[in-house]
Amino acid sequence: MNWLVAAFAVCTLVPGVHSASDSVAWCYDQPSCNDTQWPVIAAAFCNGTRQSPINIVSASAKGDSNLVEFTFRNYSSTSTLKKIENTGKTVKVALASNVGISGGGLSESYDSLQFHLHWGNGSAVPGSEHTVNGKRYPMELHIVNSKSSLNGNTTLAVADSTGLAALGFFIEEMSGTATGQPESWKKLTSYLSSITQSGQSATIAAGVSLDDLLVGVDRTKYYRYLGSLTTPNCNEAVVWTVFKDTIKVSKDLIDLFSTTVRVSDGTSSLMTNVYRNVQAAQPVTTQATSSSDSSTCYSLGLMTLSIALGLRN
Ligand SMILES: *[C@@H]1O[C@H](CO)[C@@H](O)[C@H](O)[C@H]1NC(C)=O
Numbered sequence: 001m002n003w004l005v006a007a008f009a010v011c012t013l014v015p016g017v018h019s020a021s022d023s024v025a026w027c028y029d030q031p032s033c034n035d036t037q038w039p040v041i042a043a044a045f046c047n048g049t050r051q052s053p054i055n056i057v058s059a060s061a062k063g064d065s066n067l068v069e070f071t072f073r074n075y076s077s078t079s080t081l082k083k084i085e086n087t088g089k090t091v092k093v094a095l096a097s098n099v100g101i102s103g104g105g106l107s108e109s110y111d112s113l114q115f116h117l118h119w120g121n122g123s124a125v126p127g128s129e130h131t132v133n134g135k136r137y138p139m140e141l142h143i144v145n146s147k148s149s150l151n152g153n154t155t156l157a158v159a160d161s162t163g164l165a166a167l168g169f170f171i172e173e174m175s176g177t178a179t180g181q182p183e184s185w186k187k188l189t190s191y192l193s194s195i196t197q198s199g200q201s202a203t204i205a206a207g208v209s210l211d212d213l214l215v216g217v218d219r220t221k222y223y224r225y226l227g228s229l230t231t232p233n234c235n236e237a238v239v240w241t242v243f244k245d246t247i248k249v250s251k252d253l254i255d256l257f258s259t260t261v262r263v264s265d266g267t268s269s270l271m272t273n274v275y276r277n278v279q280a281a282q283p284v285t286t287q288a289t290s291s292s293d294s295s296t297c298y299s300l301g302l303m304t305l306s307i308a309l310g311l312r313n
Pocket residue numbers: 028029030031032034035036037
């Protein structure tokens with residue numbers, strides 16, 4: 001089976017939000033269908049003007065006091081991770097129906113449907129989708145949420161400019177020589193050997209919560225912009241939240257993604273560099289600088305001014 005037929009077969013096998021309304025055989029690893037070709041082979045909407053991912057320039061992010069805390073519904077439950085699947089493009093975990101988010105400057109409540117991952121080639125070759133000040137992280141986790149009022153109708157969600165809310169978390173290598181850490185990620189990655197071939201899936205046993213996987217991240221600090229799905233058809237329907245803190249995972253577990261799962265069946269290529277390159281910049285907002293920070297800036301400014309004036313006299 002040549003790669004084009006294989007890719008198309010995979011796409012038709014995996015409907016869902018990550019690959020919502022797939023109609024073309026897209027890929028990450030062949031010149032004829034990789035992300036440079038998406039604006040041609042999936043013109044609607046990969047050729048659009050609010051495409052994701054982007055490079056976030058931290059100094060250009062404007063303060064917005066609407067970017068308050070999120071409320072996470074059932075993120076502490078250890079029975080919400082249902083099924084893990086190799087889609088041929090990513091590793092995706094389906095979530096239970098009672099998981100969701102609200103607050104965070106979102107217009108309404110959203111249901112968390114699934115999460116999936118993007119990576120490069122082991123911890124040494126980074127593969128996050130978003131970059132911050134040009135830095136690419138080893139991996140990025142995306143939790144895909146759909147407006148609760150749309151009752152999981154993904155056709156309606158991708159047609160609404162804020163129909164989906166994606167939460168992006170960078171994954172970084174844990175410092176030191178620890179292996180198999182944290183425990184939550186050890187448990188999650190233990191399933192990879194059961195889903196080496198595209199289309200395979202496994203049921204996840206209770207015991208790991210979303211909170212456990214998001215360990216170490218202060219979820220009140222994030223960037224916000226309006227963008228798109230990062231895979232065809234790249235629908236411009238996504239309110240993006242990219243958290244500033246990273247999840248720290250030991251190198252051995254990060255390396256499992258690029259050494260275990262394959263893009264198709266048999267001895268097809270290992271799944272590596274599964275990320276889209278950055279698109280044109282968009283306006284980015286973040287939490288407004290607190291009043292104490294700005295008064296510190298103000299007094300430092302005054303001090304600098306008086307020193308400068310003093311030097312002139
Ligand atoms: C993607 O495709 C372009 C041309 O279509 C090619 O120049 C580039 O090397 C390709 N990248 C990968 C990773 O295949």
